[in-house]
Amino acid sequence: MTSILTINDVSKRFGGLKALTNLSFEVYENQVTAVIGPNGAGKTTLFNLISGLIPIDSGKIIFNRRRIDHLKSYERTKLGIARTFQTLGVFSNMTVIENVMLGEDIHAETGIISTIFNTKKHRKEEKYIREKAVYWLNRMGIEDVKDKNISEIAFEKQRLVEITRAIVSNPKLLLLDEPAAGLNITETRSLISKIKDINDSGITILIVEHDMDMIMEISDRIVVLNFGEKIAEGKPEEIQKNDKVISIYLGTTY
Ligand SMILES: Nc1ncnc2c1ncn2[C@@H]1O[C@H](COP(=O)(O)OP(=O)(O)O)[C@@H](O)[C@H]1O
Numbered sequence: 001m002t003s004i005l006t007i008n009d010v011s012k013r014f015g016g017l018k019a020l021t022n023l024s025f026e027v028y029e030n031q032v033t034a035v036i037g038p039n040g041a042g043k044t045t046l047f048n049l050i051s052g053l054i055p056i057d058s059g060k061i062i063f064n065r066r067r068i069d070h071l072k073s074y075e076r077t078k079l080g081i082a083r084t085f086q087t088l089g090v091f092s093n094m095t096v097i098e099n100v101m102l103g104e105d106i107h108a109e110t111g112i113i114s115t116i117f118n119t120k121k122h123r124k125e126e127k128y129i130r131e132k133a134v135y136w137l138n139r140m141g142i143e144d145v146k147d148k149n150i151s152e153i154a155f156e157k158q159r160l161v162e163i164t165r166a167i168v169s170n171p172k173l174l175l176l177d178e179p180a181a182g183l184n185i186t187e188t189r190s191l192i193s194k195i196k197d198i199n200d201s202g203i204t205i206l207i208v209e210h211d212m213d214m215i216m217e218i219s220d221r222i223v224v225l226n227f228g229e230k231i232a233e234g235k236p237e238e239i240q241k242n243d244k245v246i247s248i249y250l251g252t253t254y
């Protein structure tokens with residue numbers, strides 16, 4: 001197993017609050033790794049630190065054998081890290097395909113000048129991005145709504161648009177923050193098969209999710225956080241019978 005992401009002794013505080021304390025774990029290439037834990041455990045903070053939205057206080061983050069914790073968010077995107085947000089991150093007043101094509105903009109080689117003058121290279125690039133967007137919209141089962149305004153389509157499809165946009169940026173690692181939140185059982189089943197399909201295409205996945213059935217079904221490995229500390233790590237069947245994990249989840253609503 002090759003590690004694609006190493007979280008090494010990472011800590012983050014917000015004032016007096018320890019959001020993450022000396023956290024270490026590995027994400028292995030081509031696997032689905034899940035991060036679970038009660039609300040406030042530090043899961044979204046972890047994603048914010050990996051994607052570079054906020055800086056770490058101490059420790060190291062290594063992606064593909066390269067230290068990335070000092071890099072800007074867009075530099076990490078270029079290296080192959082994409083994410084979705086716990087609260088929907090789509091742009092209203094844009095069509096579905098426009099939303100998805102935004103994912104690739106970060107890689108666009110031709111700059112603003114060629115956009116203004118609509119150069120041949122720019123047109124070729126735009127055509128390629130559009131084809132890739134259509135390909136993934138189709139693979140995610142939402143090609144039929146590609147020309148609709150994002151606000152006209154169902155919530156489930158908006159969520160899939162956000163995921164599709166992340167994929168179109170060619171990530172090696174995709175971070176999904178509670179992708180099943182707000183979805184019903186049928187929609188969640190369908191999302192599970194889509195996440196498996198994304199993973200099968202060669203994209204490593206790090207997922208935060210409350211839906212335990214989903215986590216147990218799709219994860220190769222699970223990391224359990226509580227109050228910013230790792231309390232368990234292992235295969236789903238190991239986590240299911242871990243006493244510490246059971247005691248945290250007993251009496252909670254999930
Ligand atoms: N930007 C921030 N400023 C201050 N406190 C924050 C910030 N982000 C998160 N927190 C706090 O850090 C803790 C962990 O939050 P979060 O990472 O969102 O948890 P989770 O995603 O596991 O529910 C919570 O107590 C939360 O209130």
Ligand SMILES: [Mg+2]
Nearest residue numbers: 043044045086
């Ligand atoms: Mg969260």
